Amino acid sequence: MKKKVVIVMIITIIIGIFLCNNKIYAESQAIDEQTESKIVEIKNNASHSLEDYKVKYGSDAYGTVAYILNIIRIYSIPLCFLGIAFGAIHRYILGIRKLDTLEKGMGLIVTFVTLLIICQILPLAFAVFVKFGRG
Numbered sequence: 001m002k003k004k005v006v007i008v009m010i011i012t013i014i015i016g017i018f019l020c021n022n023k024i025y026a027e028s029q030a031i032d033e034q035t036e037s038k039i040v041e042i043k044n045n046a047s048h049s050l051e052d053y054k055v056k057y058g059s060d061a062y063g064t065v066a067y068i069l070n071i072i073r074i075y076s077i078p079l080c081f082l083g084i085a086f087g088a089i090h091r092y093i094l095g096i097r098k099l100d101t102l103e104k105g106m107g108l109i110v111t112f113v114t115l116l117i118i119c120q121i122l123p124l125a126f127a128v129f130v131k132f133g134r135g
Contacts, residue, residue, distance in 0.1 A: 049067065050063070050064070050067050069122055072123075073119055076115065080113070083112035083115075084116075087104075087105045087106070087112060088109060090102075090104050091106050
């Protein structure tokens with residue numbers, strides 16, 4: 001009796017799969033013109049921002065360094081927060097059972113907090129040096 005019920009259920013599911021499938025029709029154009037123009041505008045703004053830094057600092061080398069430091073400043077925030085969270089997991093969750101993991105977690109937290117502070121202060125120090133140190 002149980003085998004018959006299982007066979008009927010399997011047949012019902014197979015028939016249901018073939019009869020009740022929804023067809024998905026893709027549009028002929030994946031990106032409309034308005035979205036495409038926004039993407040091109042974002043690309044142009046990113047390339048112009050490097051040129052803006054070069055003009056602002058008065059040199060290709062200083063402008064490129066300032067642009068790179070700005071990118072590092074922006075991307076260091078989420079990466080360092082992930083590292084701090086990873087260190088906290090090692091310290092407070094895994095470190096309960098193993099003392100070497102406890103020390104590793106604290107080392108990770110200190111490392112990523114220090115890295116975050118350095119990455120946030122370095123562009124400011126560079127800007128102050130270039131504006132007031134060059135004379």
